Amino acid sequence: MVKNSIDVSKLLAGDRRSVARAISFVENENAGAEQFLSEIYQHTGNAYRIGITGPPGAGKSTLTNKLARYYRSQNLKVGIIAVDPTSPFTGGALLGDRVRMSEVEMDQGVFIRSMASRGSLGGLSKKTREAADILDAAGFHIILFETVGVGQSELDIAGAADTTVVVLVPESGDGIQAMKAGLMEIADFFVMNKSDRPGADQAVMSIKMILGFRPHDEHSWMADVVKSTASEGLGIEKIASEISRHRNFLASSGEFEKRRSKQMKSRIEEIVSDKFTITFWNSDRKQQLDQLLSKIISRNRTPYDVAEELLKK
Amino acid sequence: MVKNSIDVSKLLAGDRRSVARAISFVENENAGAEQFLSEIYQHTGNAYRIGITGPPGAGKSTLTNKLARYYRSQNLKVGIIAVDPTSPFTGGALLGDRVRMSEVEMDQGVFIRSMASRGSLGGLSKKTREAADILDAAGFHIILFETVGVGQSELDIAGAADTTVVVLVPESGDGIQAMKAGLMEIADFFVMNKSDRPGADQAVMSIKMILGFRPHDEHSWMADVVKSTASEGLGIEKIASEISRHRNFLASSGEFEKRRSKQMKSRIEEIVSDKFTITFWNSDRKQQLDQLLSKIISRNRTPYDVAEELLKK
Numbered sequence: 001m002v003k004n005s006i007d008v009s010k011l012l013a014g015d016r017r018s019v020a021r022a023i024s025f026v027e028n029e030n031a032g033a034e035q036f037l038s039e040i041y042q043h044t045g046n047a048y049r050i051g052i053t054g055p056p057g058a059g060k061s062t063l064t065n066k067l068a069r070y071y072r073s074q075n076l077k078v079g080i081i082a083v084d085p086t087s088p089f090t091g092g093a094l095l096g097d098r099v100r101m102s103e104v105e106m107d108q109g110v111f112i113r114s115m116a117s118r119g120s121l122g123g124l125s126k127k128t129r130e131a132a133d134i135l136d137a138a139g140f141h142i143i144l145f146e147t148v149g150v151g152q153s154e155l156d157i158a159g160a161a162d163t164t165v166v167v168l169v170p171e172s173g174d175g176i177q178a179m180k181a182g183l184m185e186i187a188d189f190f191v192m193n194k195s196d197r198p199g200a201d202q203a204v205m206s207i208k209m210i211l212g213f214r215p216h217d218e219h220s221w222m223a224d225v226v227k228s229t230a231s232e233g234l235g236i237e238k239i240a241s242e243i244s245r246h247r248n249f250l251a252s253s254g255e256f257e258k259r260r261s262k263q264m265k266s267r268i269e270e271i272v273s274d275k276f277t278i279t280f281w282n283s284d285r286k287q288q289l290d291q292l293l294s295k296i297i298s299r300n301r302t303p304y305d306v307a308e309e310l311l312k313k
Numbered sequence: 314m315v316k317n318s319i320d321v322s323k324l325l326a327g328d329r330r331s332v333a334r335a336i337s338f339v340e341n342e343n344a345g346a347e348q349f350l351s352e353i354y355q356h357t358g359n360a361y362r363i364g365i366t367g368p369p370g371a372g373k374s375t376l377t378n379k380l381a382r383y384y385r386s387q388n389l390k391v392g393i394i395a396v397d398p399t400s401p402f403t404g405g406a407l408l409g410d411r412v413r414m415s416e417v418e419m420d421q422g423v424f425i426r427s428m429a430s431r432g433s434l435g436g437l438s439k440k441t442r443e444a445a446d447i448l449d450a451a452g453f454h455i456i457l458f459e460t461v462g463v464g465q466s467e468l469d470i471a472g473a474a475d476t477t478v479v480v481l482v483p484e485s486g487d488g489i490q491a492m493k494a495g496l497m498e499i500a501d502f503f504v505m506n507k508s509d510r511p512g513a514d515q516a517v518m519s520i521k522m523i524l525g526f527r528p529h530d531e532h533s534w535m536a537d538v539v540k541s542t543a544s545e546g547l548g549i550e551k552i553a554s555e556i557s558r559h560r561n562f563l564a565s566s567g568e569f570e571k572r573r574s575k576q577m578k579s580r581i582e583e584i585v586s587d588k589f590t591i592t593f594w595n596s597d598r599k600q601q602l603d604q605l606l607s608k609i610i611s612r613n614r615t616p617y618d619v620a621e622e623l624l625k626k
Contacts, residue, residue: 034617037615037617038615038617038618041612041615041616041617042612042615045610045612055368055369055370056368056485057368057485171370171484172369172370257610261610264606264609264616265602265606267616268609268616268619268623269590269594271617271620272593272620272623272624273586275620275621275624276586276589276593280585280589289578289581293574293578294574296577296581297358297570297573297574297577299354299355299357299358302351302354302355303354303577303580303584304347304350304351304354304584305351306581307581307584307585307588308588310581310585311585311588311589
């Protein structure tokens with residue numbers, strides 16, 4: 001019933017209310033969400049997806065907003081999906097939306113949505129990609145995924161993008177720390193934001209040094225470091241031009257298709273896992289687990305044989 | 314065969330080589346790992362598990378090492394499981410081990426293991442808990458989980474602890490940012506590390522203010538903020554005493570059993586998912602997916618109906 005309230009043709013025409021409703025619909029795992037996503041799927045694949053990630057406090061939101069404005073000045077429609085790892089309890093995602101709203105203002109060509117990562121039922125990166133599909137089908141040209149933190153799921157979301165930008169600040173530590181945080185592998189390039197602060201040049205050097213150690217040849221993409229001071233709008237054009245250089249590289253090297261194939265594979269794996277989990281944990285099995293729990297805690301059963309028993313039923 | 318090389322009785326006696334081998338065995342998902350874990354499971358449940366998390370650069374490693382030394386001075390055996398979100402490619406986890414080694418030195422009562430989160434097959438928090446079980450069975454009294462970053466999986470690991478400590482620095486931003494990063498919900502208390510830096514008192518105040526907004530009554534645990542300068546060993550005893558105060562609260566309030574039950578539940582869900590995934594993605598299904606991939610990319614099929622088709626077979 002709810003499904004009928006989302007008019008697919010209106011969504012495809014770019015109607016903002018339909019976009020907002022469709023994302024909520026998918027986020028809340030309404031019955032029929034999958035049917036709806038299947039219907040719009042053929043209208044996706046046109047938007048360019050950019051991941052913006054990095055440690056908290058690096059200025060990702062500011063940079064994302066400025067980048068959105070830049071693309072607006074090129075007359076491109078921009079969707080922003082910001083993943084805030086908060087639950088409904090703290091209301092962080094909602095707060096995030098409000099803070100953002102005031103910054104990019106009420107431009108009809110920008111759609112901003114915060115998604116809470118905690119307390120969600122299905123896989124986070126599944127829902128994030130689905131929200132991106134909705135924006136894609138609605139005719140948004142650029143989709144910016146902004147993820148707080150450097151965690152596994154957050155990196156996965158950034159990795160679902162065509163171009164992934166890792167934002168650091170001079171205080172983020174040196175290249176070794178970025179390497180330890182797993183950022184080297186997902187970054188298509190780095191932004192050293194707040195580069196007016198002391199230590200910026202040294203931090204850039206140390207990232208470049210580590211980047212130089214990566215195996216590469218003349219045909220491979222060389223990640224670079226771009227300096228910015230997003231709060232003052234400095235370096236935004238350079239970032240946009242680096243994104244565009246990477247986009248051209250992907251297109252000319254055939255990497256674009258390879259990346260999208262790889263991403264689709266992991267996406268299907270996630271859909272399969274989600275479907276299994278939802279079907280498997282019916283009320284019967286939940287009840288069985290509840291009954292067996294005390295035996296596991298008292299060490300009379302092991303978690304492994306209980307899992308096995310549940311799977312066999 | 315490999316399994317036979319780990320002598321369970323030697324492990325239970327606390328033999329370090331057996332511990333190291335057992336963790337590698339489990340980490341590499343060797344056949345028989347589950348059988349092995351089932352065998353030792355009855356000897357677990359005695360160690361107290363402490364999660365140390367927070368943004369990169371907050372000084373978690375230093376603080377963890379100092380805390381380990383403190384517990385050693387109480388004659389307790391300490392296991393440290395550090396999750397470095399790096400893949401075998403960058404070798405970050407290995408590097409981490411080496412850096413750590415020199416700090417805590419070759420004390421026989423401390424066992425340190427870095428686990429890489431990227432590139433691992435099964436669920437990260439599953440393996441981390443299994444490594445903790447091995448240390449627990451081997452007679453380690455305290456297990457410290459140290460996780461880099463504030464991402465979803467990393468928070469899950471911290472959440473698998475009895476007491477979770479969130480380490481911040483004055484530069485981490487204010488309470489609102491900590492809230493947005495989802496740290497408020499997992500923190501049993503906060504440590505403001507590097508508190509000799511400017512802005513420390515203000516940062517502590519802002520966290521305390523947000524903490525005060527949380528719903529609570531006289532029976533509930535009130536998270537506090539402890540100041541430290543771990544690099545100089547300042548505040549370590551206060552941290553240990555806050556951990557101990559929380560431990561007493563858990564025991565007297567009955568929260569300890571509730572927490573462990575809840576954790577066991579999520580642990581079994583993870584075991585079930587892992588078992589399903591491993592069984593499901595056999596070579597046949599992998600091949601089928603590879604064949605269907607181009608049709609999905611060209612929008613002739615949707616990811617949903619392909620997932621459905623694979624699940625039906």
